[in-house]
Amino acid sequence: MNKEEVSQKYQIPVSLLDEYESWGLCNVVKFVMGEWQYDDQDIERLSTIMALHDMGFKNDEIEKYMRLLLETKNSADEIIQLLTKKRQNKLDQIHFQEKQLERIDYLRYKIKKSQEK
Template identity: 75%
Template sequence: MNKKEVSQKYRIPIEVLDEYESGGLCNVVKYVMGEWQYDDQDLERLSTIMALHDVGFNNEEVKEYMHLLLETSDSKEEIIALLNNKRKKKLQQIHLQEKQLERIDYLKFKMKELKEK
């Protein structure tokens, strides 16, 4: 499948595919007769890359993950460590947001008290 076909079939903007290609994130993709050609394995990798971006991985983290996944035979522990670190950071963000919500609720409570006086 060429870039346009992938974009239409999977609803991935061409700009996103361009970014992946130029960033070397899909370096296995073949360049044939003047255009990029994606096979099923490339699409699987692209799906993984998009999932990593969706959960907050930046381009450098994606490159590291994909390198470990594709080029290192015994990298499961390193990949799990990367995922655990990302999960830990996300939990820290959630806890911070929960504290912020508690502060907002406290301020609302105080405003209601003042309004009732």
């Protein structure tokens, strides 16, 4: 499949495909008659990239993750560290948002109390 076919079939933005190609990770992708051709393995990698993107990974983090994933020797620990760091960041965001909600609830409570008087 070429870039446009992949983009349409799998709902992957062309800009993401361009990024993927620029990383040089698509060693299986072949350049045929002026177009990149994607195979099933590339689609699987792109699925992983989309999932990481949806989880809030930045492009440089995704590239690092994918490079580590393709580098099968001794990369598991580094991948776990990367995922653990991202998980902790997400937890920090959740806790911050919980505090914001508590403040909102407190303000609502104060207003309701003042209305009762």
